[in-house]
Amino acid sequence: MLLLALLECSNPRCEATYEGYGTAAELRGIPCEECGHELEAVAYAEADRACEPIAPRVQPRRAA
Secondary structure, three states: OOEEEEEEEOOOOOOOEEEEEEOOOOOOOOEOOOOOOEEEEEEEEEOOHHHOOOOOOOOOEEOO
8 A cells, every 4th residue: 555654753853854655664764864863654644546756655755
């Protein structure tokens, strides 16, 4: 199942937040671009396959 996830940095001093597309397994272990710590999924939503990005699914982008 393709998910849209809100990802937050696991480093308590870093406030980076991202969005990422992928399966739950693909969304684990992604490093933060700001500090290198692992990102943690804090919320999931089922993603519509029609909205699936063409770029790699697990490439996070900064959340608004």
